[in-house]
Amino acid sequence: ASYENIKVEVVGSKKNVGLIQLNRPKALNALCKPLFVELGKAVNDFDADSNIAAIIITGNEKAFAAGADIKEMQNNTYSSNTKQGFLREWEDISNCGKPIIAAVNGFALGGGCELAMLCDIIYAGEKAKFGQPEINIGTIPGAGGTQRLPSYVGKSKAMEIVLTGNFFDAHEAEKMGLVSKVFPVEKLLEETIKLAESIGTHSPLIVKLAKQAVNQAYETTLKSGLQFEKSTFYGTFATEDRKEGMTAFVEKSPPNFKNE
Ligand code: HXC
Numbered sequence: 001a002s003y004e005n006i007k008v009e010v011v012g013s014k015k016n017v018g019l020i021q022l023n024r025p026k027a028l029n030a031l032c033k034p035l036f037v038e039l040g041k042a043v044n045d046f047d048a049d050s051n052i053a054a055i056i057i058t059g060n061e062k063a064f065a066a067g068a069d070i071k072e073m074q075n076n077t078y079s080s081n082t083k084q085g086f087l088r089e090w091e092d093i094s095n096c097g098k099p100i101i102a103a104v105n106g107f108a109l110g111g112g113c114e115l116a117m118l119c120d121i122i123y124a125g126e127k128a129k130f131g132q133p134e135i136n137i138g139t140i141p142g143a144g145g146t147q148r149l150p151s152y153v154g155k156s157k158a159m160e161i162v163l164t165g166n167f168f169d170a171h172e173a174e175k176m177g178l179v180s181k182v183f184p185v186e187k188l189l190e191e192t193i194k195l196a197e198s199i200g201t202h203s204p205l206i207v208k209l210a211k212q213a214v215n216q217a218y219e220t221t222l223k224s225g226l227q228f229e230k231s232t233f234y235g236t237f238a239t240e241d242r243k244e245g246m247t248a249f250v251e252k253s254p255p256n257f258k259n260e
Contacts, residue, residue, distance in 0.1 A: 005035035008042050017196040018046035018055040028066035029059045031111045040092030047096045053200030056192050058103040067110030090143050093118045097208045099199055103192040104128045114143035124170040124179045125188040131167035153178055203241035203257035
């Protein structure tokens, strides 16, 4: 497929990592609807492609994404938002079964920060700047900022971020647990590809189950999350890859996972 607002390529030494680069540099990758339609399609295509183990979403050195496109939504109304299901395309990202890693250099603001939080892991370059500045323009986060941020960083931090609109840097983001690692700007993408490749050495089937299980921790009670985990854990014993993994360990040989 050819895209106008993103660039898509397959990377990694085994060509099993799907890389999506947001590509509206003049607007600091503001997330207009056409961009999100393309992003959703690219994610769905990689999710359906059995050669792809993990997906990376990145931007450029200046911006991961500076938010929803303010110029595009400036004249929206309550009724137009409701009738058109404004931001509906965003659900394609959270419906993806494969791991998605955000590689954030530069600004990840508003919807940009929320897009990063829709991903499963966030790696950041040391000049990254995060924030939920919607309050500055008379609105509030609309794609998870008031819900995911508190569950990832706690209430006091989330309130401070959402109520002030202040930006915070990559090291603060790491300290609060939003970001898992910080790298020099020019190393970020390479390190993110390494992470994706390392996930790609495992059984894709089991990776998918593991992702679903971790996500339960954010979606349900501890009791039903533990029940989901236990059922899924038991379920891995119905797979060839579980048998292969344990047999290979006992035989001291590398596993050869078949995605079965
Ligand atoms: C549309 C944007 C944009 C955005 C930047 N641009 N952010 N256009 N929507 N969110 C455009 C600018 O208009 C400008 O284009 C160009 O990108 C460069 O931006 P500058 O402001 O000139 O750059 P700089 O001075 O370096 O400042 C960078 C910045 C600032 C601090 C990131 O651009 C900024 O504050 N942007 C808005 C951040 C924000 O409020 N995001 C939240 C959006 S609301 P022109 O053509 O004018 O020169 C949101 C709601 C989420 O995300 C709801 C759910 C998704």
